[in-house]
Amino acid sequence: MDKIVVTGNGPLNGVIPISGAKNAALPLMIASLLTSDKLILDNLPHLADVESLIRILTNHGVDYKVEGKRLGQNGGEGRTVHFRAGEIVDTTAPYELVSRMRASFWVIGPLLARMHEARVSLPGGCAIGTRPVDLFIDSLQALGANMDVEAGYVVASAKGGLRGTRYRFPKVSVGATHVAMMAATLAKGETVLENAAREPEVVDLAKCLVAMGAKISGAGTSTITIDGVDELHGARHSVLPDRIETGTYAMAVAMTGGDVLLQGAEAGLLDNALDVLRAAGATIDVRNDGIRVARNGSDIQPVDVTTEPFPGFPTDLQAQFMALMTRAGGTSRITETIFENRFMHVQELARLGARIALDGQTAIVTGVQHLTGAPVMATDLRASVSLVIAGLVAEGETTVNRVYHLDRGFERLEEKLTNCGANIRRVSA
Numbered sequence: 001m002d003k004i005v006v007t008g009n010g011p012l013n014g015v016i017p018i019s020g021a022k023n024a025a026l027p028l029m030i031a032s033l034l035t036s037d038k039l040i041l042d043n044l045p046h047l048a049d050v051e052s053l054i055r056i057l058t059n060h061g062v063d064y065k066v067e068g069k070r071l072g073q074n075g076g077e078g079r080t081v082h083f084r085a086g087e088i089v090d091t092t093a094p095y096e097l098v099s100r101m102r103a104s105f106w107v108i109g110p111l112l113a114r115m116h117e118a119r120v121s122l123p124g125g126c127a128i129g130t131r132p133v134d135l136f137i138d139s140l141q142a143l144g145a146n147m148d149v150e151a152g153y154v155v156a157s158a159k160g161g162l163r164g165t166r167y168r169f170p171k172v173s174v175g176a177t178h179v180a181m182m183a184a185t186l187a188k189g190e191t192v193l194e195n196a197a198r199e200p201e202v203v204d205l206a207k208c209l210v211a212m213g214a215k216i217s218g219a220g221t222s223t224i225t226i227d228g229v230d231e232l233h234g235a236r237h238s239v240l241p242d243r244i245e246t247g248t249y250a251m252a253v254a255m256t257g258g259d260v261l262l263q264g265a266e267a268g269l270l271d272n273a274l275d276v277l278r279a280a281g282a283t284i285d286v287r288n289d290g291i292r293v294a295r296n297g298s299d300i301q302p303v304d305v306t307t308e309p310f311p312g313f314p315t316d317l318q319a320q321f322m323a324l325m326t327r328a329g330g331t332s333r334i335t336e337t338i339f340e341n342r343f344m345h346v347q348e349l350a351r352l353g354a355r356i357a358l359d360g361q362t363a364i365v366t367g368v369q370h371l372t373g374a375p376v377m378a379t380d381l382r383a384s385v386s387l388v389i390a391g392l393v394a395e396g397e398t399t400v401n402r403v404y405h406l407d408r409g410f411e412r413l414e415e416k417l418t419n420c421g422a423n424i425r426r427v428s429a
């Protein structure tokens, strides 16, 4: 299994192009199941999760064509991929495929809406807490589906199709919002989703669905209204820039010092995280072509952070921010409110010399002068990259094992960092 070896090497300087957002790409690809016409997605990132989802979609009968380079080949630009679900040949999403990635469970919404039935394995994904599916089941039930759990599968049916409804999510869920919104596009009548997720990826999906003929208003607020239509048609849509990748590299630069342009990044997608970085001592310059992040001379300041649904500080940047705080000139408190078990990186950061104490859902991080390289292991996607960020300033070599987590969500990470002066390489074991 591949490893990433990072050697602390001073400031980062240069340009890092920001890829299309993984968390938008996945639901957008799944939306292709809603129509027999072609959905063309531009700026799709090269990621293991995208390729896993393609395997799942082809199992349901989706044909795809990559413009230019083939899947798996590297290239500087995001790819354009054509998806066509001319005929759905199978409404079952099997365990072997769904267990690899939680978001693949989301096919349940479009399959149910278009085929009036779906049988989808309960999901797997990152080991960051129990992550149940009750909100999916409840909201689809509200839309008129019969929902059962049998032998590890969620079995859904809606004879005669889904019906519009008013449903209030008891808890904000990005995935359940995507799924209920997609399902409601083909339901009879109006659906109002309350306490919906406001994440930019929900807005991006709504834009694409509207381009496909759906009637949706309010995406980006906590109340989304969907007027069901008989069918959707093809469309072309460009995936929005990845705000988590943006925030991750911004934190890397805040950590190492230097001056980097995050090309194509959109500041409006991560205002809260950028404010936190400013408070931590980084200079953030929002430009037409991206965001320039610099830290020259000033120390890293401690900042307290609590993760929240959008527009709050994202849980997907919590681990990276904790890495940064390990070198702050003081003590910071980082509180995780979205997932109950998202502190697995704490022990690994400690192996590099970080001083972190856990108090329930809060990590108390006391900044240290030096980190020292060590072999570390990552248990989820964002935790892995936090170890890379720490490795960039650690003395000596940090070896990050289980790199497949990084490949799920970060496109050409080594290349992007090397181009800015980092000493980072992949070693095939």
Ligand code: UD1
Pocket (backbone or CB within 6 Å): 022, 023, 024, 026, 102, 103, 129, 130, 131, 132, 133, 134, 135, 136, 137, 171, 172, 173, 174, 175, 176, 201, 315, 316, 338, 339, 340
């Ligand atoms: C998405 C993102 C993930 C991010 C998360 C929170 C994608 C592909 N993944 O994950 O990167 O960390 O949003 O911003 O977009 N929950 C329930 N019952 C449910 C569904 C969720 O209790 O039926 C809980 C979860 O366990 C969690 C919370 O709701 O505690 C939020 O999870 P959710 O927003 O659903 O996360 P995902 O959509 O899986």
